[in-house]
Amino acid sequence: MVAIFSLKVTNFRTRICEHADALVYRLWCERICQSGVGDEAFTKGESFEPVLAGDAAEVLPMLLRHIDELQAEGILTAIELNKISAAINAAIESLDENVVEKYLEIFNVFDDISDAILPARPSSVVISSDGNLVTYSIAEGAGETDFVRTVQRMTENAVIKGEALLPTERAAVLIAGNLLDGGYRLPIVPISWGMPGFRKHQSVMSVTDPGPGHLFDTVTDLAHMEGVIVHIEHLERGVAIPRAEVEPYRIPMPRIVPRICLQAARFAPVSTYVGRPLFEGTFDNSFLKTVHTFAAACSEFFGTGVTECKVAIEGMTYTQAVRFMRAMVANTRRAENQILSGAFCINVPIIDDRDANNPRTVSDPFEVGRLGIDIVIDGHFEKVTWDGTADSYPSKCVIDQIEFWQSATLVHEAHERGLLTYFSAGFRMHNLEKVVYTGVDGVGIGGAQILRFMDYTTGNHGPFKGENIRPILDLRNNAETSVRGKAARLLAKLDTLHFLDALDESQENFRHQFFEAVCSEDIDKIAVLLRNADTIGIGSAERRTIWRRSNFTSFGDAIAERRRITRPSIFFTSVRVPRNSGSDEFIGNDQRALQTCHRHAAGV
Numbered sequence: 001m002v003a004i005f006s007l008k009v010t011n012f013r014t015r016i017c018e019h020a021d022a023l024v025y026r027l028w029c030e031r032i033c034q035s036g037v038g039d040e041a042f043t044k045g046e047s048f049e050p051v052l053a054g055d056a057a058e059v060l061p062m063l064l065r066h067i068d069e070l071q072a073e074g075i076l077t078a079i080e081l082n083k084i085s086a087a088i089n090a091a092i093e094s095l096d097e098n099v100v101e102k103y104l105e106i107f108n109v110f111d112d113i114s115d116a117i118l119p120a121r122p123s124s125v126v127i128s129s130d131g132n133l134v135t136y137s138i139a140e141g142a143g144e145t146d147f148v149r150t151v152q153r154m155t156e157n158a159v160i161k162g163e164a165l166l167p168t169e170r171a172a173v174l175i176a177g178n179l180l181d182g183g184y185r186l187p188i189v190p191i192s193w194g195m196p197g198f199r200k201h202q203s204v205m206s207v208t209d210p211g212p213g214h215l216f217d218t219v220t221d222l223a224h225m226e227g228v229i230v231h232i233e234h235l236e237r238g239v240a241i242p243r244a245e246v247e248p249y250r251i252p253m254p255r256i257v258p259r260i261c262l263q264a265a266r267f268a269p270v271s272t273y274v275g276r277p278l279f280e281g282t283f284d285n286s287f288l289k290t291v292h293t294f295a296a297a298c299s300e301f302f303g304t305g306v307t308e309c310k311v312a313i314e315g316m317t318y319t320q321a322v323r324f325m326r327a328m329v330a331n332t333r334r335a336e337n338q339i340l341s342g343a344f345c346i347n348v349p350i351i352d353d354r355d356a357n358n359p360r361t362v363s364d365p366f367e368v369g370r371l372g373i374d375i376v377i378d379g380h381f382e383k384v385t386w387d388g389t390a391d392s393y394p395s396k397c398v399i400d401q402i403e404f405w406q407s408a409t410l411v412h413e414a415h416e417r418g419l420l421t422y423f424s425a426g427f428r429m430h431n432l433e434k435v436v437y438t439g440v441d442g443v444g445i446g447g448a449q450i451l452r453f454m455d456y457t458t459g460n461h462g463p464f465k466g467e468n469i470r471p472i473l474d475l476r477n478n479a480e481t482s483v484r485g486k487a488a489r490l491l492a493k494l495d496t497l498h499f500l501d502a503l504d505e506s507q508e509n510f511r512h513q514f515f516e517a518v519c520s521e522d523i524d525k526i527a528v529l530l531r532n533a534d535t536i537g538i539g540s541a542e543r544r545t546i547w548r549r550s551n552f553t554s555f556g557d558a559i560a561e562r563r564r565i566t567r568p569s570i571f572f573t574s575v576r577v578p579r580n581s582g583s584d585e586f587i588g589n590d591q592r593a594l595q596t597c598h599r600h601a602a603g604v
Helices: 009-035 056-072 078-093 099-114 147-161 167-181 212-216 256-264 283-304 318-331 365-379 404-415 429-436 466-480 483-499 505-520 523-536 538-547 555-563 590-599
Strands: 003-008 125-129 133-138 204-209 228-232 270-275 308-312 339-345 350-352 360-362 383-387 420-424 442-445 452-454 461-464
Touching (some): 009 167, 009 212, 204 466, 270 283, 360 365, 365 404, 429 442, 483 505
Parallel strands (some): 270 308, 420 442
């Protein structure tokens, strides 16, 4: 079967300009990364701005400006500039049956300039024109005729084989992105976060970028999605702007999110930042508008296939935050395994007004973190995030702002109450081992510290440093196999089993001893307890959790009962986990899911 998409030649000029602009941006990123320029020497005068162009008449000036900037920065030689300009002009000016040949020449020119190494095989995509229509045809097999779904399958096969896409195939991916921009909905069943202590990787690295870096790098390499959640957020905020004026993280470009889901959906969860609530006047006066606005944004992102939407819980008292979050839960459209995360900055005080007659301001970072757990539980979100941003950028690492035992305690207390956990802000390579030892579920990795170039004068961001992903994952993997890494994983599992009421008294006593040992950082003490773990019957506790159905029809019901809320748990929901996808660390459906959990239990 062949999947076909056609568009009028008269409409193709806009696509030519958009696709050429994407190639220009990618070349800029490549040249910066290859130049050897250090972080201290990188400069970028202009901050990121939203897309302001729609048709060819608007896109073309933007494209030409970006090309001129490459020349001004010395990234292009005069010969390269002439080749690019000639190819683009020839394609734009052609509105006949030769337009496809000239359009593809743009890709060939950029490949030549980039010294791209392409696979020696026929392309699965044919692009043709009769002078009236430009037609994309894909013969990808399996009886599929839906064009966007076929493009998805084509990119998945390339990732699994470790092959680059050929020019016509990259052109098809770009045109599929245009279809997504136009409202096409690709049915995607998101991969779940999974259960603490049962995943292949307890600490999932949340590789972060506003979007283009993911499309050019993260989602094109299977190794870059191993034990990773692909996180999308806008990070650029200047170097000294108070976070009260401009929040440190912001919502990404909406149209880039479905493009990333299109290519990542089979291999890794995708998450996105949404932002902190925007209140006009008083909380009560703007409550309805704010809830509906944020619920609409989250619903849209969930509809494109993301696993998680993160909302900053700021500018509200305890009771206001709970009210806002419960309204968000009630008004957001999402599947069972799509979660809402509440993010709390440990440097921002919270007014605890549960006792209306005696409100208190909580400002100690550790106590703010603990209060965040209570708010997420009462607000019915599924994940708590502890963020360490302040008024300066780059940020100091969040786990360097509190003691290790405090970080481990936050994770432990959240896990035993049925929450997923996450640390963000300021992570550098040397912080990764320590954060793995806390047993946290997710680690926010991004920004100027580790995955982005940044102008240290303006704070404006540059290209994504995709070459750092593998070293990051290697550090995580090595930490996981250490004594303290194994202990963090086992404690997460014990806390999950405690939450599910699956531990007997002796096992509970062991859990408390083990938590104290983890906090102590005493490797000898931890090692002894790890050796003793096999003697207390944790495996039988797992089997009780897996097979004991009680009065519940599913474990989602059981967890909902434990949480005393109506929403089924994220932990046991149906997801698509294909063979040979590298995603077997995530959770599947009921018995199959729990068998996967059991298969990937910590080998301690």
